[in-house]
Amino acid sequence: MISRRSFLALAAGGTAAASVAALRHGWDADPRRSINAAATSPVRSQAGLLELDLVAQETSISIPGTSGRALTYNGLLPGPQLELQPGDAVRIQLHNRLTQPTNLHYHGLHIPPSGAADNVFLRVAPGQRQSYSFSLPDNHPAGLFYYHPHHHGTVADQVFGGLGGALLVRGDLDRIPEVQAAQEEVLVLKDLPAANQRSGSGVMLGREGSILSVNGQVKPELQVAAGGLLRLRLLNASNARFWRLALEGHTMHLIATDGGALEQPLPLQELLLVPGERADVLVQVGEDHHSIHPTTQDLNLVHD
Numbered sequence: 365m366i367s368r369r370s371f372l373a374l375a376a377g378g379t380a381a382a383s384v385a386a387l388r389h390g391w392d393a394d395p396r397r398s399i400n401a402a403a404t405s406p407v408r409s410q411a412g413l414l415e416l417d418l419v420a421q422e423t424s425i426s427i428p429g430t431s432g433r434a435l436t437y438n439g440l441l442p443g444p445q446l447e448l449q450p451g452d453a454v455r456i457q458l459h460n461r462l463t464q465p466t467n468l469h470y471h472g473l474h475i476p477p478s479g480a481a482d483n484v485f486l487r488v489a490p491g492q493r494q495s496y497s498f499s500l501p502d503n504h505p506a507g508l509f510y511y512h513p514h515h516h517g518t519v520a521d522q523v524f525g526g527l528g529g530a531l532l533v534r535g536d537l538d539r540i541p542e543v544q545a546a547q548e549e550v551l552v553l554k555d556l557p558a559a560n561q562r563s564g565s566g567v568m569l570g571r572e573g574s575i576l577s578v579n580g581q582v583k584p585e586l587q588v589a590a591g592g593l594l595r596l597r598l599l600n601a602s603n604a605r606f607w608r609l610a611l612e613g614h615t616m617h618l619i620a621t622d623g624g625a626l627e628q629p630l631p632l633q634e635l636l637l638v639p640g641e642r643a644d645v646l647v648q649v650g651e652d653h654h655s656i657h658p659t660t661q662d663l664n665l666v667h668d
């Protein structure tokens with residue numbers, strides 16, 4: 365079997381100025397890479413309420429190697445990042461501008477699997493809309509969660525096509541001073557079909573695309589502060605692809621999984637994420653990276 369590798373290069377900032385810029389912007393400011401820059405601005409709840417419209421639609425995208433079309437929420441790939449506090453009320457209007465029925469599933473959230481909450485039996489026909497309304501329990505655990513369609517019979521096509529996004533719930537873990545001080549980056553890992561890839565047969569079959577995107581970008585550069593602490597919040601939003609991740613020359617310290625925060629950080633040289641799985645890791649960026657030119661790609665998230 366041929367091993368495919370791709371690299372998410374994390375370029376270390378070479379100067380103090382670069383580090384400050386990195387903390388402000390997170391992703392490389394190069395406009396050619398910032399094709400979905402809006403996706404990195406989270407939609408946060410305000411005064412206990414998160415209210416937004418999600419429009420599921422086919423959109424043109426500018427990711428090299430793809431067909432140039434993807435299924436998106438609000439034209440973004442991945443969909444808008446949502447950020448909640450325990451106890452918050454959530455009201456989402458889902459507009460279906462696809463050619464198939466769809467719905468929404470809130471992967472991992474502790475909310476009822478019925479009514480207008482996490483009800484995967486709801487069917488939103490093309491051209492229709494659906495109001496989702498629920499509240500997070502006051503004791504909801506902090507973590508990274510995942511919203512995506514889960515309509516029986518169309519879920520594989522729609523997730524593979526691009527639909528999905530990250531949902532953060534804030535809590536105790538975020539208030540640990542070291543964690544709070546870290547540079548936080550939410551990375552949505554998503555494979556996409558290549559333009560020349562024959563579309564799969566069998567709707568329920570898993571799909572693997574050969575274009576590997578991270579936050580809708582292929583091989584993006586992530587600016588990090590030399591000597592700083594990086595908090596990577598990883599979501600495998602792929603249908604079927606397993607992502608094996610490593611940071612060359614750096615140890616990842618796993619602090620939370622789908623099961624919640626760990627008792628103590630677990631050092632890892634490698635991390636395997638199955639579809640739908642999330643992981644929260646801390647990485648101590650070396651001080652020696654001060655001397656490295658900003659364009660040097662010395663840290664890689666390796667994917668086989």
Ligand SMILES: [Cu+2]
Binds near residue numbers: 510512
């Ligand atoms: Cu799911």
